[in-house]
Amino acid sequence: MAPTALWMLFVLVYPVYVTIRNSLHNVGAGFDPHPAFVGLRNYAALVDDPIFWHSVRVTALFTLGNLAGSFGLGLLTAMLLHERFRGRALARTVLLLPWALPQVAAVVVWRWLLQVQYGAVNYILWRAHLVATPSIQWLVRPNLGLYAVLMVAVWWQYPIATTFLQAGMESIPVDLYEAAGIDGATPWQRFRHITWPGLSHVRNVLLLLLLFWSLGQVIIIWTMTAGGPARATQTLAILVYQRAFSDFQFGSAAALATIVLTVALGIGLVYYRLTLLAPREA
């Protein structure tokens, strides 16, 4: 245990310490070994920066969308896979496969699917008479960029939700459903009074994980749009990277990073207190 603890000190605790230290200094591109101490000035500059607040909003939208989409699609597919039917193993493989793709491969495929002139998505939507024109600029129009990125992020991530929820459904005793059947419960009543409460613990763990993964989703956003078009997908995690490696404002980036860490830790702690520690219904 000791070696692992030491290792995690090196790869987790020390980097976090470096981040907090840098956030209080004026660190530029030169990596001056003794940067000037600026106190909380990096933070003050962020609070006055409209880009920062825009980013907060984008982060909230993306996180909520990704969370709700992954959970919803996960619940739907978990319920499908919970049934016993012919071809279930095949359906299960197809439904879980997106998660097996490297995220960058998923992005490359989706950029081709969403391509303006020759993309399959535009063609299908147009032929189904859902849109008026076969050339929607998914990754160019600021009002569509976030949806496009969300679509890919949800597609890639929801199989995790499926897995958790299905495992949770398997652990609900079958006799509860049998009793409900005898009492003549409707499918909705069975879901509402047996499945949903039976999933409570799994759901709490899953939602927390999805929350963190959504906050931390950067590969898909970065390789799809790099925060664009017109900052439409510039989440805080993306802004941190741009501040550091495009603007070379490492101090400002560190301050942003510290804010992200604090918020995530705060949400995590509150959520943990409220749900995972709460006494479970017997």
Next chain:
Amino acid sequence: MAAWRWLRPALFYAGTVFVCVVVGFPIYWMVVSALEPGNLFNFPPRFFPLHPAWGNFVHIFTVNPLGRWLANSLFVATGTMICSLALGMHAAYGLSRFRSRPVDGLGFLMLVGQMIPVTVLTIPFYIMFRSLHLIDTLTGVVIATTTFSVPICLWMLKGFFDGVPRELDEAALTDGCTRLAALYRVILPAALPGVVAAATFGFMLGWNEFFFASTFLGTETKWVATVGLVTYMGQYFVEWSALMATAFVITIVPAILFLATQRYMMAGITQGAVKA
């Protein structure tokens, strides 16, 4: 009522097939596009390849050092897997057997590592690796990636170790095994599904790694496949069929691993969430 008896399964199947087609289409499209020769600029798009050909798969290895990139990815993925297993299993065993704090608290600590966006850690690692001469090395990428892989592997393994009866440890100890020998010879074999799951997860995390690699690796021959693919996409926006072929080649390794170990992976990821 009689109609409902066959209508219900029919509706169920129709719904299932619809969901599967929608979800599976992008992967089908990747394969079909990779097999099409030419630039794919057809309208309407061809949903079934007219002249499937392997040409793209040869082409992509000549325009890019893709073989080299794949070898580098293999190094990073294997390195991440070994490090996270080695570091994860001892800690997981310790946490599983010598528990002194509430399990929920430890579970939460494991989650803390999951909540840090990778971009946040890229900067301190960049600064640290500059002084340690680990910039532009694959080893640096492996080290940075373990931040995320060790906690997950630990969490998975602990769940599986918890399922191994303590009587096995005690039997091994009375037979004269040390604690470590008991772990290697008795507990690990008994928790083999967990080891498989954690190893696969570590490998896939290393294979998918992008941000550390794209930030730290400057030399083109040191790139990993994910970085190569994204750079290729940025350079040649029109070579879609070659891009699809590259994406397909990069997907093959983790996809096969995932399919082969699916059962263990699924059990591994949900360990603790269901039981705890």
